[in-house]
Amino acid sequence: MSGHATYQPQSGFMKWMERRLPIAGLVYSSFVAYPTPRNLNYWWTFGGILSVMLVIQIITGITLAMHYTPHVDLAFKSVESIMRDVNYGWLLRYVHANGASMFFAAAYIHMFRGMYYGSYKDPREVLWILGVILLLLMIATGFMGYVLPWGQMSFWAATVITNLFSAIPVVGESVVSWLWGGYSVGNPTLQRFYSLHYLLPFVIAGVVVLHVWALHVVGQNNPTGIDPKTDKDTVPFTPYATIKDSFFLALFFIVFSFFIFYMPNFMGHADNYIPANPAVTPSHIVPEWYYLPFYAILRAIPNKLLGVGALGASIVILAFLPWLDTSRVRSARYRPYFKQLFWVFVAVCIGLGWLGGKPAEGGYVIASRLLTAYYFAHFLIILPLLGIFEKTKPLPNSISESVLPPTTAGTR
Amino acid sequence: MTTASSAEPTRRDFLYIATGAVGAIGAASVLVPLIAQMNPDASTIAAGAPIDVDLAPIAEGQAIKVFWRGKPIYINHRTKKEIDEARNVDLATLPDPQPDSARVKEGHANFQVLIGICTHLGCIPLAHQGDFDGYFCPCHGSQYDTSGRIRRGPAPANLPLPPYEFVSDTKIRIG
Ligand code: HEM
Ligand code: FES
DSSP states (O other), rough: OOOOOOOOOSSHHHHHHHOTTTTTHHHHHHHSSOOEEEEEEGGHHHHHHHHHHHHHHHHHHHHTTTTTTOTTTHHHHHHHHHHHOOOOOHHHHHHHHHHHHHHHHHHHHHHHHHHHHHHHHTTTTHHHHHHHHHHHHHHHHHHHHHHTTTTTHHHHHHHOOOOOOHHHHHHHHHHHHHHHHHSOOHHHHHHHHHHHHHHHHHHHHHHHHHHHHHHHHHHOOOOOOOOSGGGEEEEIIIIIIHHHHHHHHHHHHHHHHHHHHOOOOSSGGGGGGGGTTTTOOOOOOOOOOGGHHHHHHHHHSSSSHHHHHHHHHHHHHGGGGGHHHHOOOOEEEGOOHHHHHHHHHHHHHHHHHHHHHHOHHHHHHHHHHHHHHHHHHHIIHHHHHHHHHHHOOOOOOSSHHHHOOTTTTTTO | OOSSOOOOOHHHHHHHHHHHHHHHHHHHHHOOOHHHHSSSOOHHHHHOOEEEEEEETOTTTTTEEEETTTEEEEEEOOOOOHHHHSSSSSSGGOSSOOOOOGGTTOTTTEEEEEEOOOOTTOOOOOOOTTEEEEEEEEOOEEETTOOOOOOEESSSSSSOOOOOOETTTTTEEOO
């Protein structure tokens, strides 16, 4: 699996350059000759989609920043002027706002893919943990971005989320006042959120580099979950993966464009077109859809400290997944019970997301409690025990054997 | 580097430790301004000065909201019924037990002044609502009674009281 051809600089200039900064060789070995398993399916295209989404958020963000004013008296107006006056401002803002949603959608699919095919298992633990860090950074970035338009939802999201820190015993109140830069959410809060919202995407870009580096050290997983054994099990990244990624990216963009051009406010909240009013809390506040499952977990627990703890734990527990899943077999294809329980888990996450958008009363609270309990049980009880008791199906001898008809398996 | 593990610390060991320690203290002292700049600044603190509120226009049964330090302060001119409800409660049944008398100024039980910020996650509860005639928080459903004490829901504590005093019978100073 030593890979395919290596980079041979052709022109005199490239030969000169290669001896001084071998960047072309690095790009070639990472994105052209890089061996990818031959059996990757479309679920493997989301990593590329995520990278493109990050670039889109950064480009639209920087252009929005040319027109946006981070001040409590002007922020809302400046966003309205982006929508009405700035040339193509409406487009930039709708791409950025819907881009955040598409970014999260891609991230969740990417993570469920990893869970289904066991991509977090030895030797990909660090790769997986870097992914969890990326999710945390995205959550922080998206939250602070949502505060910037300074509408009612912005203001109250900022209030509720910063108050999560007041649950910390003893120092909680001082921490919150420090985050606010005042006695309540106000102008200092808006300005620091803007500064950090600008910064964090570049931190994300840096962690993405580590993520891809770790990926290229251990190699990609694949639907069988077994390692490539010979060059026959892999194909070069270009053209195979490049074309497959681009094709699916185009389909993804169709969905993305549909939202931008036909229902640009579908994933937002009407209340955020009302300027922030510190005197009135909207009657039904909910976060953006991509935070709803975590929000449901927060609200399921009637104790403040425990609720906030469970919210944090529900994300942090993902980092421990490589050690909580005790099965040596990676792919769900060969794990009959895990495969079903995986889909139950997906349903539980979607259920939590639905409940997070409902008022916290009556049957909704009871359902949220049950699903929250299941969410944690999946990680803490089901996965550790399943690995011990499940009888897995036999693994194929190689990737090529699993995808080629038996007669040709040896010949290609 | 020497290969022998000398029992005696050398001068070089001392220099390493001393250099490291100075570096660590330097790094820590740079963090102080970087972190402290985020705390409330002088103008924010200055804007937090006390305010006076005239109570005369508040009719019985009416609640008004004023702002102090960016926080909403409820001033509720309670009816006799509300006061009785607040007083006839078995304190042992409360999540955060506190008698009503400790939550109003002596002789002014009809005026109740409190910070209208839910002790759960900071939303503003609505006055005269909920199962206990007091305050109801729309965010996650916390219910407070006519004394602003938490009765049900995720909030851990009673609505806090701002520092205030009666400067005359119909005027209070908050802060
Ligand atoms: C990780 C990538 C990013 C994510 C997930 C993200 C997310 C968001 C979200 C959800 C909003 C609120 C949109 C709305 O409802 O109007 C927003 C607004 C904003 N973002 Fe970003 N953002 C990202 C990167 C950036 C970057 C790199 C900049 C560069 C400065 C930026 C600048 C802005 C500005 C100026 C606004 C306010 C204008 C508006 O509300 O549309 N963003 N962002
Ligand atoms: S903020 Fe009031 S119940 Fe959560």
